[in-house]
Amino acid sequence: MRTAFINQLIIEARQNPKIFLIVGDLGFSVVEPFAEEFPDRFLNAGIAEQNMTGIAAGLAMEGYTVFTYSIANFPTLRCMEQIRYDVCYHNLDVKIVAVGAGYAYASLGPSHHATEDIGMLRTLPNLTIVSPADPVEARKLTTELCNIPGPAYIRLGKAGEPQIHNDEADIQRGIPVKVLDGKGTAVFSTGSIVKYALDYIAANKKDWALYSFPYLKPLHNESLIEVFNQFENFITIEEHQLNAGFGSLILEKANDLFQAGKIQKFPGIKRIGIEDEFISVAGTQDYIREKAGLLLSKVP
């Protein structure tokens, strides 16, 4: 996904002179082509994420569309207040890019587990949040972010994620994307764990529908109403804490739509996510996901 992101950013930067990339001393063997082609619009701010984000705000005030790039929790939680107060409150054109969503850096330990970011960031006014499931989503969302002014956060996986959608997939702002048709039950997911859900459904011959949510914020009501009315049961699966995460977002939406009379029945929603814990053993991403109980086999 990071490769899809940087390649697309280079394409966008060729036609959009406002695009500026700041890295927090990370991006080895990823960002070099951008730095070489656009030296005037590239900066390594050093290992100083608070300053990096403040600088991004300053550059954005002067008309740049600024991408801040780092891994795990460093461009997000580490500088949460700069994001909140400098970027979001001033509604500046800063796009925060974090590589290593969820347990992508599994064996690097909890310092590198990005498992609370959605919960923390989705409380911020003005912030768009996107969470691509595959390189196609990553590429299209990158283009989208370049063209929509205002603060945004893009939660990328790592590298080498398989493609889920075909190249022409229609990714629209605020709308979930159907990956699989099904009956009775729909699985909602976001980020690279969508691929796990897809494989699980196929391997277990489940008749479940599957939706990927590239957009967490905004998330438009109309398309959700349609999906809520179409199925009996729902499963959310995410590589994030259950508290305040993606499943919580879906629950909140369901509740609000039900209260507003927009859906007639309160949907049954089974949430799968991290149950309020840190995982402090080494292992692959699949191993740590399993350890954290991110398993669709929990649902009969």
Place this chain on the structure above:
Amino acid sequence: MSVSSVSLSRLIRETTLQLVFEAKASHIGGALSMVDILAVLYEEVLQIDPRQPQSPERDRFLLSKGHACTSLYSTLAIKGFFDLNELKTYSANGSRLLSHTSHKVPGIELSTGSLGHALSVSCGLALAAKRKRKAFHTFCLVSDGELNEGSNWEGILFAPHHKLNNLTLIVDFNKIQSFGTVEEVLNLDPLTSKFEAFGWNVVDIDGHNHEEIYLALVKAKSSADKPTVIVANTVKGKGVSFMENRLLWHYKSPSQDEYNLALKEIKG
């Protein structure tokens, strides 16, 4: 330096005192300590047209110690960025004059109130000017207490590394912070040598002497290849004898008697 910056400073002090008294507000000590710096900046140095506060060519001034906004609001109103009468709404229901610097107010570049933010943003502005080959200069005023914040030291490392000679940092070094003296809470000494070691041009001045402030700012504007820090030695509560150097006036609002006395002292 001019007679007018001195008379402006007197007017700013008077307006600030009145505003703080009427709104029963706090933070007057830190608002008064930076008045002379504001007066010289806005009267003599900053190239900003109050009628076009968004002009791309303007100099940028960012107040990092947002809690001291009363003297900045007063300065901006006196200079015509907005109507003087609006100062009466300070911190009232629905007013845009929040009691921490608000960018919704004409002439304010950045909202501040959480300490340790404006220097990084100023670095971004100065870097943008470099990359876009723009001639404006960026000034950022911080308190001494907020130099406790690590984010400031990230910016202090950054600016000389990138040769941001179009950036000037001013430290309102009044030696008192929120809950004690700087020396007691988290000592900054030796402050000037710290900045020198980080690669800044350092100018150490009396922050109430208009000629020294003026010369330091003008020199900073024409620095060859380094950012400049002006360590302005100031007195918290400057201009009102019973407020000077007293921590209490970080919090207290003047009574009617205190207001009358203070006004008399300021008018001289």
